[in-house]
Amino acid sequence: MTAFTLKINGQNHQVDIDPDTPLLWAIRDDAGLTGTKYGCGVAQCGACTVYLGGQPVRSCSLPVSAVGRKEITTIEGLKSKEGVAVQKAWVALDVPQCGYCQSGQVMSAAALLSLNPKPSDHDIDLAMNGNICRCATYVRIRAAIHDAAKSLEG
Amino acid sequence: MTLHDRSLSRRAILKGGAGLVLGITIARGGKAFAQTPPAPASVNIAPNTFLVIKPDNTVTVLCKHIEFGQGPFTGMATLVAEELDADWAQMRAEHAPSNPVLYKNLAFGVQGTGGSSAIANSYEQMRKVGAAARAMLVSAAAAEWNVPAAEITVEKGIIRHPSGKEGRFGAFAEKAMQQPVPADPKLKDPSAFKLIGREGAVKRLDSAIKSNGSAEFTLDLKDPDTLTALVARSPRFGGTVASFDASAALAVPGVVDVKRVPTGVAVYAKGFWPAKTGRDRLKIEWDNSKAESRGTAQLLTEFRTLSKTPGKTVKQEGDVDAAIARGGRLIEAEYVFPYLAHAPMEPLNAFMKWEGATASARFGSQFPTPDHAAIAKVLGIDIDKVHLQTILAGGSFGRRAQQTVHVALELAEVVKAAGPGKPVKLVWTREDDMRGGYYRPFSIHRMRGVVRDGKIEAWSDTIVGQSIMKGSPFEAMTFKDGLDSTAYEGADDIPYEVANFKCDLHQVDVGVPVLWWRSVGHTHTGYAVEAFVDELLQAAGQDPVEGRLALMGKWPRHAGVLKAVAELADWKGAKPESGRARGVAVVESFNTYVAQIAEVSMGEEGPIVHKVWCAVDCGVAVNPDIIRAQMEGGIGFGLGHILYAQQTLDEGRPVAGNFDAYRSLRINEMPQIEVAIVRSTEKPTGVGEPGVPPIGPAVANAMAKLGLKRPAQLPIVPGAST
Numbered sequence: 001m002t003a004f005t006l007k008i009n010g011q012n013h014q015v016d017i018d019p020d021t022p023l024l025w026a027i028r029d030d031a032g033l034t035g036t037k038y039g040c041g042v043a044q045c046g047a048c049t050v051y052l053g054g055q056p057v058r059s060c061s062l063p064v065s066a067v068g069r070k071e072i073t074t075i076e077g078l079k080s081k082e083g084v085a086v087q088k089a090w091v092a093l094d095v096p097q098c099g100y101c102q103s104g105q106v107m108s109a110a111a112l113l114s115l116n117p118k119p120s121d122h123d124i125d126l127a128m129n130g131n132i133c134r135c136a137t138y139v140r141i142r143a144a145i146h147d148a149a150k151s152l153e154g
Numbered sequence: 155m156t157l158h159d160r161s162l163s164r165r166a167i168l169k170g171g172a173g174l175v176l177g178i179t180i181a182r183g184g185k186a187f188a189q190t191p192p193a194p195a196s197v198n199i200a201p202n203t204f205l206v207i208k209p210d211n212t213v214t215v216l217c218k219h220i221e222f223g224q225g226p227f228t229g230m231a232t233l234v235a236e237e238l239d240a241d242w243a244q245m246r247a248e249h250a251p252s253n254p255v256l257y258k259n260l261a262f263g264v265q266g267t268g269g270s271s272a273i274a275n276s277y278e279q280m281r282k283v284g285a286a287a288r289a290m291l292v293s294a295a296a297a298e299w300n301v302p303a304a305e306i307t308v309e310k311g312i313i314r315h316p317s318g319k320e321g322r323f324g325a326f327a328e329k330a331m332q333q334p335v336p337a338d339p340k341l342k343d344p345s346a347f348k349l350i351g352r353e354g355a356v357k358r359l360d361s362a363i364k365s366n367g368s369a370e371f372t373l374d375l376k377d378p379d380t381l382t383a384l385v386a387r388s389p390r391f392g393g394t395v396a397s398f399d400a401s402a403a404l405a406v407p408g409v410v411d412v413k414r415v416p417t418g419v420a421v422y423a424k425g426f427w428p429a430k431t432g433r434d435r436l437k438i439e440w441d442n443s444k445a446e447s448r449g450t451a452q453l454l455t456e457f458r459t460l461s462k463t464p465g466k467t468v469k470q471e472g473d474v475d476a477a478i479a480r481g482g483r484l485i486e487a488e489y490v491f492p493y494l495a496h497a498p499m500e501p502l503n504a505f506m507k508w509e510g511a512t513a514s515a516r517f518g519s520q521f522p523t524p525d526h527a528a529i530a531k532v533l534g535i536d537i538d539k540v541h542l543q544t545i546l547a548g549g550s551f552g553r554r555a556q557q558t559v560h561v562a563l564e565l566a567e568v569v570k571a572a573g574p575g576k577p578v579k580l581v582w583t584r585e586d587d588m589r590g591g592y593y594r595p596f597s598i599h600r601m602r603g604v605v606r607d608g609k610i611e612a613w614s615d616t617i618v619g620q621s622i623m624k625g626s627p628f629e630a631m632t633f634k635d636g637l638d639s640t641a642y643e644g645a646d647d648i649p650y651e652v653a654n655f656k657c658d659l660h661q662v663d664v665g666v667p668v669l670w671w672r673s674v675g676h677t678h679t680g681y682a683v684e685a686f687v688d689e690l691l692q693a694a695g696q697d698p699v700e701g702r703l704a705l706m707g708k709w710p711r712h713a714g715v716l717k718a719v720a721e722l723a724d725w726k727g728a729k730p731e732s733g734r735a736r737g738v739a740v741v742e743s744f745n746t747y748v749a750q751i752a753e754v755s756m757g758e759e760g761p762i763v764h765k766v767w768c769a770v771d772c773g774v775a776v777n778p779d780i781i782r783a784q785m786e787g788g789i790g791f792g793l794g795h796i797l798y799a800q801q802t803l804d805e806g807r808p809v810a811g812n813f814d815a816y817r818s819l820r821i822n823e824m825p826q827i828e829v830a831i832v833r834s835t836e837k838p839t840g841v842g843e844p845g846v847p848p849i850g851p852a853v854a855n856a857m858a859k860l861g862l863k864r865p866a867q868l869p870i871v872p873g874a875s876t
Contacts, residue, residue: 098549106365
């Protein structure tokens, strides 16, 4: 067991855990933030997507010992203008079905828009194909990202 | 407010503490189990069992069906709000607790979700709940204002009298509860609907919480001191623990206990990671003497041999053999369907706290009534002492309803082995889920058809497959003449006029647990029938749409969706253009009719599906946008599996353990989709499953138009899965 201080959504969380523990489980079981989901544990599905130093990462496959003092942002702390626009578009188009993957989808979509404010369908497919939705809400995910992009113009 | 606080306050509300007016006190505390059940024919419409109307005027509908994506929260609330004349903004929804008397699915007789039945069985019931509540609110207002009830109107949540008096539901709810429940409240004429079937009138009630991470699933439950339990199960179905050594597991920091349970060895820990680490360090000797040891290659050989002999006849008309003997072109096809995992995004899990004399369980229970009974039985306490609350679940596609109730049983066994007073969250990993069985059955269809003078003269379909229902409580309901009707549904009642017809089945036993999987038998019969009719029509030189329509005289609703989709896609025949071809399929399942046209080209790896047009007839369309969403999702779900997915067995061991080996459709593989909803005044039917079956054959039929063979062995892209 090793003590770590994780800075999540601007707050410090002290955890004393196995250094191999994936960040996902430190966030969920130790910091108690459960918006970030477990879907596969092997970086295949993207349900666990959080930002590390502003970059989207798969928290299920990142040992907590590799995090250092980098700022972690989870769905609960997503306050960027892109994040807010994406969430509004998600609600406006009723994107979610079961909803379980959507935290990860929203995190990836907001990250895309912060890099590329006007993505094409192809850009969206490239940026979002690491996020599996078993309900296959993909048609609406695409449409909502376009709508969010439009809402951020001007 | 923490999640724990929220659940406490909710409990207080349900107990009537926080200004509950119309409430569900009857449903709580297990009292309903002690009540005399209403006569089987009677339908519960008592508003105080379905609605919570609070002083802030919110109306919360207690949904008897589980919400795991298909929209029953929104659907039930729509039905209530329509007749209640509520404003949509005041509507909320939550899951009803487990109670087989109050919350039974009228199609099953017990509480449960499945068979795309939520809207179909609740359409009148939930409207009557709304209408009854409206009448009771109006009576209460009439008494308060001392005016005749008939002079009172209700609109968008406001109760009004021409004298100028007005009020909202919250103010009258308490007195409304004193009013008698009308026995048969009058329902609106559909022409007066303001919400049902109205585009844009209703938005999903669960979109916001599912977009900001606050929706609470079983994996998210965090009662204080909860232990996470992972169970090591046999790598082969039917294997049991011979012996085990837990010393290395118990040495993992955070692991608190290891116990043998009927399904394997349970590791209890403070959190998922120590539980997983501990489980990885268990040393277990398995007794495989009774385990299934065949691989899928061997099963295929056995099934194929069987399929060349006649099975037990399901349906026979005319004489297929005589028709073949008369000559014409004999066309044969074999279609092989793999085992499929449901792989819902949230793997299986369940939570329970057992205090010795009482227990409280929460999880995504799709069949609360049998789950509830199973828990009580294992714990050896009366069912009245067990509270079971269904909560949101991350998908199911059939997986969370098991004829064997194995998740509820394992939960109870794991909790019992831990001892009373210890809240336990049982968690399955993705690999547990993928390799845990309960698959869509492996099956084969062997087809024979005769085309003579441009006409389909004969059709025969020999199916080899495993029964889903055999030995289960559903056997009596689903078996006909010793055969599981879900193994051939859709294959015995094809919507085409063929004079000489035969469908027969070899019902085989395999030691692999199987289960209904989104659209059940239609997952394979839809493909077999629609790919084969397309092949026969091609041999007969007929257009896939016109040829089908010519045979569909007795099936007007099939024909209706086929015409609608042809119009939507501007169908001009099946001739490929610029490397793209279109294939069509139409499948009825659960009394909902769906036709799809897929536009396909061939890529390096396999087919690329560019666009899908879809027409659906589900009777009265209660929530058009949810119907569209279910068609979109059903197409994506069906397409991903038909292209990429299979579970294989190596000497009985399931091979694929995660999405790297069991490939799921991704966004870059998702076609554009256009959906038309056929206008209908028929009773509404479900949409959760029927979008799935047509996409596979539509893609296969498009491939045939590109000069390829219709895929005979699924998935279409070999090597996508291990």
